[in-house]
Every structure is written in structure tokens, then in C-alpha cells.
Amino acid sequence: MEKKIIIITAPSGAGKTTIVRKLLASMPVLAFSVSAATRSAREGEVNGRDYYFMSVDEFHAKIDAHAFAEYEMVYAGKYYGTLKSELERIWEERRIPMVDIDVKGALSIKEKYHQQALTIFIEPPSIDALRARLSERGTETQASLEERLGKARYELSFSHEFDHIVVNDELERAYEEVKKLVTDFLNIK
Numbered sequence: 296m297e298k299k300i301i302i303i304t305a306p307s308g309a310g311k312t313t314i315v316r317k318l319l320a321s322m323p324v325l326a327f328s329v330s331a332a333t334r335s336a337r338e339g340e341v342n343g344r345d346y347y348f349m350s351v352d353e354f355h356a357k358i359d360a361h362a363f364a365e366y367e368m369v370y371a372g373k374y375y376g377t378l379k380s381e382l383e384r385i386w387e388e389r390r391i392p393m394v395d396i397d398v399k400g401a402l403s404i405k406e407k408y409h410q411q412a413l414t415i416f417i418e419p420p421s422i423d424a425l426r427a428r429l430s431e432r433g434t435e436t437q438a439s440l441e442e443r444l445g446k447a448r449y450e451l452s453f454s455h456e457f458d459h460i461v462v463n464d465e466l467e468r469a470y471e472e473v474k475k476l477v478t479d480f481l482n483i484k
């Protein structure tokens with residue numbers, strides 16, 4: 296079986312995780328690729344389901360062991376990375392990994408797997424909408440919100456590096472558009 300991979304990226308707050316969760320719920324062939332991260336777990340997050348939470352020393356050991364397909368220091372000095380073992384585990388189950396990562400990481404993983412990858416950039420309707428969504432999500436301090444918005448302006452300039460751009464203005468419409476791209480890519484009727 297060909298080892299396909301679906302890469303979804305966007306600036307923080309654009310809604311990629313929301314769309315990915317809806318896809319995972321409706322398409323059992325897809326499996327969430329759980330990343331490693333050195334940030335602390337938020338309320339309700341579960342180790343091994345949302346992230347593999349680890350210390351910086353553990354993360355460095357994995358870098359030294361070449362365990363990552365890609366990794367980045369994404370925000371506030373925190374590392375995030377896609378584990379090769381996670382992709383292999385999903386392929387062994389004859390399923391397709393859904394990778395939900397930042398734009399820089401998505402560009403490097405696309406480079407690595409470009410022949411087998413579908414890459415989708417989720418675009419927010421505006422920076423004001425991003426600000427409102429991140430504020431409402433209630434996960435950020437004022438400083439981390441500004442950091443994410445600052446990075447978003449830069450990341451938006453890379454949207455055309457990806458196979459498709461989907462504007463997440465109305466969630467249901469954006470979800471249906473992404474689902475059609477995924478089903479076409481996987482040749483599912």
C-alpha cells in the first residue's frame with residue numbers, strides 16, 4: 296500500500312485543529328499524527344492523545360536519535376515535532392496520517408514526502424478574526440496571543456506553497472471543502 300500523508304497547516308487560530316477533528320470523526324481511514332511537544336498540557340489535554348508531552352532533554356535526545364520527520368521551535372521557546380515512529384505506526388495500521396503542524400514544519404515535511412502528500416493551507420478570513428478566535432479559545436496570555444498574531448502575518452505569505460488554500464470563514468463550508476479535497480486525493484467515492 297502506498298504510504299500517503301495529509302498535511303494541514305495554518306497560522307495559529309485559523310481553525311485547522313477544528314477541521315481536522317471533524318474529518319477524523321467522519322473518516323476512520325484517517326489517523327491523527329500525535330506530535331511531541333515541550334509545552335505543558337492544557338486543561339483537558341491528554342498525553343498520547345493530544346501530544347506526547349516531554350521535557351526539553353527528552354526532546355533533544357530524540358533530535359540526536361534522528362527520531363523526527365520534522366521539528367520546530369514554534370512558540371515561546373517550545374519545541375514541537377512529528378515523530379517518524381508515529382507516521383510508521385499509522386501506516387502499519389493501513390491508515391493515513393493527518394499531520395496538523397505549523398507552516399515552517401509543513402514546508403519541510405512536504406519536501407520530504409511531496410510525492411505521497413496532500414498539503415492544505417487553512418486561511419483565516421482576516422487577522423482580526425484570528426485575534427477574536429484565539430481570544431475566545433481562552434488558551435493564550437496577551438503576550439502569547441501577540442506572538443501568534445505576529446507570526447501569522449509572516450506565515451500567510453507562504454500559503455501558495457501548498458497544494459490548496461481553503462478559507463475558513465464559515466466552518467461547515469470550509470470543512471466540506473477540505474473533505475472533498477481529501478476524498479478526491481484518496482479516491483474515495
Ligand SMILES: Nc1ncnc2c1ncn2[C@@H]1O[C@H](COP(=O)(O)OP(=O)(O)OP(=O)(O)O)[C@@H](O)[C@H]1O
Nearest residue numbers: 306307308309310311312313428432463464465466
Ligand atoms: N469558522 C470558524 N468560525 C469561528 N470560530 C472558529 C471557526 N473555526 C474554528 N473556530 C474556533 O477558533 C478557535 C481556534 O481554532 P483551532 O484551535 O482549531 O485553531 P488552530 O489553527 O488549530 O490553532 P493552533 O495552531 O493554535 O492549535 C477555536 O476556539 C475554534 O472553535
Ligand SMILES: Nc1nc2c(ncn2[C@@H]2O[C@H](COP(=O)(O)O)[C@@H](O)[C@H]2O)c(=O)[nH]1
Nearest residue numbers: 307330366367369375376377395396397400
Ligand atoms: N512544526 C510543528 N508544528 C506543530 C507540531 N504539532 C503542533 N504544531 C503546531 O504548533 C502550534 C502551536 O500549537 P498549540 O497546541 O500550542 O496551540 C500550532 O500551529 C500547531 O499546529 C509539530 O509536530 N511540528
